[in-house]
Amino acid sequence: MLKIAVMIKQVPDSQDISIDPVTKTLNRSMARNVVNPPDVNATEAAIELKSKYGGEITVITMGPPMADSALLELMGRGADNGVLVTDRVFAGADTWPTAFTLASVADYLGGFDVIFCGEETTDSSTGHVGPGIAEFLGYEQATYVHKTEYQDEHFIVERDIEGAEETIKIGKPAVITITLNANEPRNPTLKKKIAAYKKGVRLVTNKELQLDPACIGLKGSPTIVKDMKTVPDPVKNPSKPGIEELDKIVSVLIEKGVVK
Amino acid sequence: MPDYDAIVVGAGNAGSAAAITMANNGLSVLLVDRSDPPGAKNLSGGVLWGNDLAQILPKWQSEAPLERFIQDKKIGFLTDKSSIIIDFKTKIFEENKVGYTVLRSKFDPWLAKKAREAGATVIPGITVESLAKKDGKIIGVEESGDVITSNVVILAEGINPRLAIEAGLRGPLQDWEVSVGVKEIIKLSPQKIEDRFNLSSTSGLASEYIMGNLQELNVGAFFYTNKDSISLGIVAPMENLRENGITHTYDIIEQFKEHPSIAPLIDGGTVAEYGAHMIPEGGMEMVPKLYGDGYMIVGDAAGFGFSNGLVLQGMNYAFLSGILAGETAVNAKGRNDFTSEALALYRQKLEESYVLKDLKTFKDIRKVTNNKSMYTTYPKMLESILLEMLWERGQPKKKVRDILGSCAADLKMSKLKTATDFYYIYRRM
Numbered sequence A: 001m002l003k004i005a006v007m008i009k010q011v012p013d014s015q016d017i018s019i020d021p022v023t024k025t026l027n028r029s030m031a032r033n034v035v036n037p038p039d040v041n042a043t044e045a046a047i048e049l050k051s052k053y054g055g056e057i058t059v060i061t062m063g064p065p066m067a068d069s070a071l072l073e074l075m076g077r078g079a080d081n082g083v084l085v086t087d088r089v090f091a092g093a094d095t096w097p098t099a100f101t102l103a104s105v106a107d108y109l110g111g112f113d114v115i116f117c118g119e120e121t122t123d124s125s126t127g128h129v130g131p132g133i134a135e136f137l138g139y140e141q142a143t144y145v146h147k148t149e150y151q152d153e154h155f156i157v158e159r160d161i162e163g164a165e166e167t168i169k170i171g172k173p174a175v176i177t178i179t180l181n182a183n184e185p186r187n188p189t190l191k192k193k194i195a196a197y198k199k200g201v202r203l204v205t206n207k208e209l210q211l212d213p214a215c216i217g218l219k220g221s222p223t224i225v226k227d228m229k230t231v232p233d234p235v236k237n238p239s240k241p242g243i244e245e246l247d248k249i250v251s252v253l254i255e256k257g258v259v260k
Numbered sequence B: 001m002p003d004y005d006a007i008v009v010g011a012g013n014a015g016s017a018a019a020i021t022m023a024n025n026g027l028s029v030l031l032v033d034r035s036d037p038p039g040a041k042n043l044s045g046g047v048l049w050g051n052d053l054a055q056i057l058p059k060w061q062s063e064a065p066l067e068r069f070i071q072d073k074k075i076g077f078l079t080d081k082s083s084i085i086i087d088f089k090t091k092i093f094e095e096n097k098v099g100y101t102v103l104r105s106k107f108d109p110w111l112a113k114k115a116r117e118a119g120a121t122v123i124p125g126i127t128v129e130s131l132a133k134k135d136g137k138i139i140g141v142e143e144s145g146d147v148i149t150s151n152v153v154i155l156a157e158g159i160n161p162r163l164a165i166e167a168g169l170r171g172p173l174q175d176w177e178v179s180v181g182v183k184e185i186i187k188l189s190p191q192k193i194e195d196r197f198n199l200s201s202t203s204g205l206a207s208e209y210i211m212g213n214l215q216e217l218n219v220g221a222f223f224y225t226n227k228d229s230i231s232l233g234i235v236a237p238m239e240n241l242r243e244n245g246i247t248h249t250y251d252i253i254e255q256f257k258e259h260p261s262i263a264p265l266i267d268g269g270t271v272a273e274y275g276a277h278m279i280p281e282g283g284m285e286m287v288p289k290l291y292g293d294g295y296m297i298v299g300d301a302a303g304f305g306f307s308n309g310l311v312l313q314g315m316n317y318a319f320l321s322g323i324l325a326g327e328t329a330v331n332a333k334g335r336n337d338f339t340s341e342a343l344a345l346y347r348q349k350l351e352e353s354y355v356l357k358d359l360k361t362f363k364d365i366r367k368v369t370n371n372k373s374m375y376t377t378y379p380k381m382l383e384s385i386l387l388e389m390l391w392e393r394g395q396p397k398k399k400v401r402d403i404l405g406s407c408a409a410d411l412k413m414s415k416l417k418t419a420t421d422f423y424y425i426y427r428r429m
Helices: A038-054 A065-077 A096-106 A127-137 A190-199 A242-256 B013-024 B093-096 B105-117 B162-166 B190-197 B236-242 B248-260 B315-335 B341-352 B353-359 B365-370 B372-376 B378-390 B400-410 B415-428
Strands: A002-008 A009-012 A033-035 A055-062 A081-085 A114-118 A140-151 A154-162 A163-171 A174-180 A203-204 B004-009 B029-033 B048-049 B069-078 B083-089 B099-101 B119-122 B130-134 B137-143 B146-155 B176-186 B203-211 B219-225 B229-237 B270-280 B294-297
Touching: A002 A038, A002 A065, A002 A127, A009 A065, A009 A174, A033 A038, A038 A055, A038 A065, A038 A114, A038 A140, A038 A174, A055 A065, A055 A096, A055 B270, A065 A081, A065 A190, A081 A190, A096 A127, A127 A140, A127 A174, A140 A163, A140 B105, A154 A174, A190 B119, A190 B137, A190 B146, B004 B013, B004 B099, B004 B137, B004 B315, B013 B029, B013 B105, B013 B315, B029 B105, B048 B315, B069 B093, B069 B099, B069 B378, B083 B162, B083 B378, B099 B236, B105 B119, B130 B146, B130 B162, B146 B315, B176 B236, B203 B248, B203 B372, B229 B236, B229 B248, B294 B315, B294 B341, B315 B341, B341 B353, B372 B378, B372 B415, B378 B400, B400 B415
Parallel strands: A002 A055, A002 A114, A055 A081, A081 A203, A114 A174, A140 A174, B004 B029, B004 B146, B029 B119, B069 B203, B146 B294
Antiparallel strands: A009 A033, A140 A154, A154 A163, B048 B099, B069 B083, B130 B137, B137 B146, B176 B229, B176 B270, B203 B219, B219 B229
């Protein structure tokens, strides 16, 4: 029985994000919230591991109260429990206090045999948090993994490295970060989602965790954003198909058997 | 023992209203919607009349995400170069405030949240695969090989009710039953909206037009103000589009936006969203059998919509039909009888309400809205009359009767045809 955690984040759907032409900041107001895409792959990796070797999966996120929908979504796919770490004192955290807080939660929940994370988030793309959690907890770690097996108390993982693939063996407990599209995530089912909504998610605040306020949230964040610049639009390609080309594109897609 | 008293498929206005009604009365309710948050994929022109909503949510005006209350209502005709508009601006609307512009992607998740607060289990992001049947009765829904059972299933699937069609509860959608609505949301600052349309920070404008500037097409258009955006779009009968070989409705919405009376109103705005949706316009003839053993059909799925070319309504019918189906389920639960005979009460309640009364009163309205002259000839005729009457260009004046006669001749309309058209429009509207 493996004790498995998946650390996830709710992010604005990248399709809906625009850059405010005046303030040059990201405009997320129109964006729907979704589970950070590689985190869905991380959850699938956890579910596959559980189905082969047995175990219990807890999905954990730090975020505002509305982030519970992300946990319930993943419980609908097959995770057993959801934990929402939510408290105003955690707000404004960069990757350092985020990793610290999530590691503390993992510890508070009794530790895990393996913690899965997505390789990075689509809204900040640092890839810091997974390795950070491993360091704070003193777990072994493997990053950019697309395949995980469990043998003799060890994890055998295949990781993507520049131009090649590496297979390594790491001990337990471990943090494993999963690449986007590492697997094909199963869909949530109605029955599992009903069970998830019935069960609900567990809320954890700093009242329970008792973390030093200097190490969490905005106060605990060493990153300072000095400036933000927008990259000018690439030169419009005149050969780019206009809307009148749609019919042509559709017929090519049909020809190639991409759509029926 | 079934899993739930009622399963509602679809968290739009009809589905959520049904779920709230039943949950308020102690029934166990499962409300399932394909999108997450629930209802977020729904789309409508955007004017909501809330009398019926007030029955289940009396505080809707202060709680719901509303845009602007309708203070100014316009109906008009467009020709190539002109617009003829009746502008109805009234204190009565301001004093009553029941019509509001809404953005469904905000409003529907709020309504589904209200269903959850009432006690319904609301599950977003799941598309129900099929209805579960046993001995000819609907006994629940199926998804991923699991069957979730209930005493009654309320189908609030919207205009293209796949489950109802596949279960043989209604036939596949026909061209004549629907129109295609194409809509854009155009961002514009509240300041600009309020200055441009002479509005306060809470009041709004709703306009509907007949587009007389298109050849052979019976197209209506709408233009509504939101807090910081404009909702505008066109509505074209599917049959009419097909007859004319039109596949690209975005050309039509572009023509509306470029019309000399519309273009300045959206100047400086940027398109933030666009979408398209079908609208029920088949009237009484498209309404299927509304209930049977273990099921009821509500809202757009039941074809509850009204259009006479200038007025377009459906959300109010959705609320009321959802409430009435909910009440019927509550009654059925009390008697522990969910057979077709017991659920016939739903039809009876609809007959007594304005939903079926409207559809019956206006059963011939399609003959008006399908009358090509309404779109292609009469707007031009109006334009000619007004030009004759209002444009001083050194010509001797004519009596209205003579103006009408010469306009009809210019537009190749016989006096008899014009007279009978007006007679029937008068009778049917």
